[in-house]
Amino acid sequence: MDLTDSDITDPTDFPASLPSLVALDAALRCAVCKDFFKGPVLLTCGHTFCSFCIREALSEHKECPSCRKPVSDQSLHRNTTLEEVVLAFLRARPEILTAVKPPELKRKRARSDSSAVAGPSVHRQDEDVEEASDDEVVEYSPSEGERQRSISPRKSKESTPGSAAPTSFVSCPICIEYMPMIELNEHLDRNCAAPRKKFKADEGKLAWQSLLNGKGKAKEKPRLKNGTKKRSPSPPPTRMVKHNYHIMSEKDIRALLTDASLSTDGSKKAMVARHSHFVTLFNANLDTMRPKSRKELIKELEAWEAGKEMDDRQKKKRKEKVEDTKQYEAANQDQFKSMINSIKSRPKPSSSALTTTSAKFALTATDETKGFFDSSPAPSPPKNLKRDGENEVIVLCDSSDVEAL
Amino acid sequence: MSAISTKRLQKELAEIRKGCPAGITLLEADDLAVWFLSIEVLGESVYKGEVFSLRFKFGPRYPIESPEVVFVVDNTHQAPIHPHVYSNGHICASILGSEWSPVLSTSAVCITLQSMLASCPKKERPTDNDRYVRTAPLSPKDARFQYHDDTV
Ligand SMILES: [Zn+2]
Ligand SMILES: [Zn+2]
Ligand SMILES: [Zn+2]
Numbered sequence: 001m002d003l004t005d006s007d008i009t010d011p012t013d014f015p016a017s018l019p020s021l022v023a024l025d026a027a028l029r030c031a032v033c034k035d036f037f038k039g040p041v042l043l044t045c046g047h048t049f050c051s052f053c054i055r056e057a058l059s060e061h062k063e064c065p066s067c068r069k070p071v072s073d074q075s076l077h078r079n080t081t082l083e084e085v086v087l088a089f090l091r092a093r094p095e096i097l098t099a100v101k102p103p104e105l106k107r108k109r110a111r112s113d114s115s116a117v118a119g120p121s122v123h124r125q126d127e128d129v130e131e132a133s134d135d136e137v138v139e140y141s142p143s144e145g146e147r148q149r150s151i152s153p154r155k156s157k158e159s160t161p162g163s164a165a166p167t168s169f170v171s172c173p174i175c176i177e178y179m180p181m182i183e184l185n186e187h188l189d190r191n192c193a194a195p196r197k198k199f200k201a202d203e204g205k206l207a208w209q210s211l212l213n214g215k216g217k218a219k220e221k222p223r224l225k226n227g228t229k230k231r232s233p234s235p236p237p238t239r240m241v242k243h244n245y246h247i248m249s250e251k252d253i254r255a256l257l258t259d260a261s262l263s264t265d266g267s268k269k270a271m272v273a274r275h276s277h278f279v280t281l282f283n284a285n286l287d288t289m290r291p292k293s294r295k296e297l298i299k300e301l302e303a304w305e306a307g308k309e310m311d312d313r314q315k316k317k318r319k320e321k322v323e324d325t326k327q328y329e330a331a332n333q334d335q336f337k338s339m340i341n342s343i344k345s346r347p348k349p350s351s352s353a354l355t356t357t358s359a360k361f362a363l364t365a366t367d368e369t370k371g372f373f374d375s376s377p378a379p380s381p382p383k384n385l386k387r388d389g390e391n392e393v394i395v396l397c398d399s400s401d402v403e404a405l
Numbered sequence: 406m407s408a409i410s411t412k413r414l415q416k417e418l419a420e421i422r423k424g425c426p427a428g429i430t431l432l433e434a435d436d437l438a439v440w441f442l443s444i445e446v447l448g449e450s451v452y453k454g455e456v457f458s459l460r461f462k463f464g465p466r467y468p469i470e471s472p473e474v475v476f477v478v479d480n481t482h483q484a485p486i487h488p489h490v491y492s493n494g495h496i497c498a499s500i501l502g503s504e505w506s507p508v509l510s511t512s513a514v515c516i517t518l519q520s521m522l523a524s525c526p527k528k529e530r531p532t533d534n535d536r537y538v539r540t541a542p543l544s545p546k547d548a549r550f551q552y553h554d555d556t557v
Contacts, residue, residue: 008415053507065508
């Protein structure tokens with residue numbers, strides 16, 4: 001997936017001057033993925049996570065990631081009400097952002113963006129687009145009535161020649177697809193699919209109004225209902241279970257996969273991993289109001305497997321441990337030398353804070369040092385080993401308790 | 406990188422770029438899977454005036470799995486002399502191993518390490534330093550530490 005910074009939504013998209021909105025946005029996010037709750041499930045301790053996130057976390061440790069109280073897969077309960085709250089907030093979010101952003105702030109940002117700033121900066125799509133259309137005047141006023149009136153001055157924008165779009169663009173907080181803000185409502189209703197019809201210009205405005213004063217609610221409700229009816233005409237499918245794979249024969253596992261119409265390729269280990277991960281995907285999917293099709297789940301499974309294969313290959317490489325320490329040191333010594341040379345050959349940065357320990361990094365602000373870390377010493381392949389791998393070394397912080405290695 | 410770890414790392418990065426905790430500075434994150442941060446203890450401590458560098462490596466299972474975190478050790482960088490930090494930069498801290506939780510983050514790790522340094526009364530290497538460094542795996546994630554201090 002090709003992700004850029006601009007696809008990322010964050011509580012600090014809201015101005016710091018409105019901490020209550022920052023907190024609201026943060027409260028609707030899962031502590032594991034930092035994204036909006038997707039198929040939220042409630043744990044017995046009272047904490048809530050995305051169904052997928054908690055199932056992944058429980059595959060490592062059977063405890064709540066937040067409070068460490070014990071949790072089992074079976075004790076998870078869908079939190080449908082919270083999911084509705086999240087979806088309502090997602091509909092409102094772009095409108096709120098537009099409404100609360102004072103124009104002075106936007107102009108200030110536009111200016112600081114255009115002046116070359118050393119180092120990377122994070123761009124947000126909504127800001128960028130808003131900044132792009134100079135004609136757009138969003139008047140800022142703290143009063144509710146003012147806010148409503150100030151939303152979406154589309155008329156002026158539509159007549160702006162050369163501007164990228166007639167309206168603000170946003171990334172869907174769920175699938176990160178980039179779209180006109182006004183299409184987001186329907187996009188969410190259609191489970192992140194493309195909109196059927198052209199959006200009506202004031203739909204988003206109505207949705208926002210309905211949040212502010214309850215008007216337009218009549219319009220919102222039937223839409224939700226229709227969607228639900230369409231999606232679940234039959235009784236909900238039953239959950240899949242993970243099995244005690246290690247006591248099962250290869251044949252049994254193949255049968256399990258065939259039952260689930262999954263591929264039976266690969267080793268027993270690969271088949272077990274495939275089934276187990278599919279169960280996680282399948283069950284997490286059941287916890288969402290907008291479940292994906294089986295086809296989509298299988299596509300996700302395949303993507304996961306491809307990634308896992310790559311990871312496993314790297315793991316193997318890393319198992320080729322450093323046999324000869326001296327040789328290793330010698331090899332690194334070469335890298336040290338080339339690094340020192342590369343430092344010497346670079347112009348000294350003007351930074352006064354150039355101490356020995358920060359010398360290497362003080363250089364990194366300049367472009368010419370790009371790729372500098374490609375030659376950094378003591379490289380270690382990506383971490384990935386299981387905690388109980390065969391190659392483990394037991395280490396004690398206190399050698400009074402040292403056991404034989 | 407999986408979609409989840411990528412998205413989560415981008416969020417953390419955006420947050421860190423907006424403002425690091427005091428004493429922590431993002432040095433480099435050109436590669437989303439490898440970040441460098443500098444860390445120093447503010448105020449009175451045995452490390453007064455010293456700046457250290459941390460390297461974070463994130464695997465495709467992050468944040469379900471912990472990141473690999475080491476102090477950078479090379480010709481210009483030293484690991485802090487601390488009873489839980491080996492001279493090769495490896496750190497014996499339970500939150501990087503068995504006590505990791507996916508709700509933790511890069512800044513949470515930095516803050517924990519900062520307070521680990523701040524509370525150190527005396528500069529000392531781990532007593533088994535030499536032996537560990539001699540036999541240590543490339544990644545501390547491949548070592549099994551026994552944590553003697555549950556607070557880090
Ligand atoms: Zn989540
Ligand atoms: Zn909990
Ligand atoms: Zn979407």
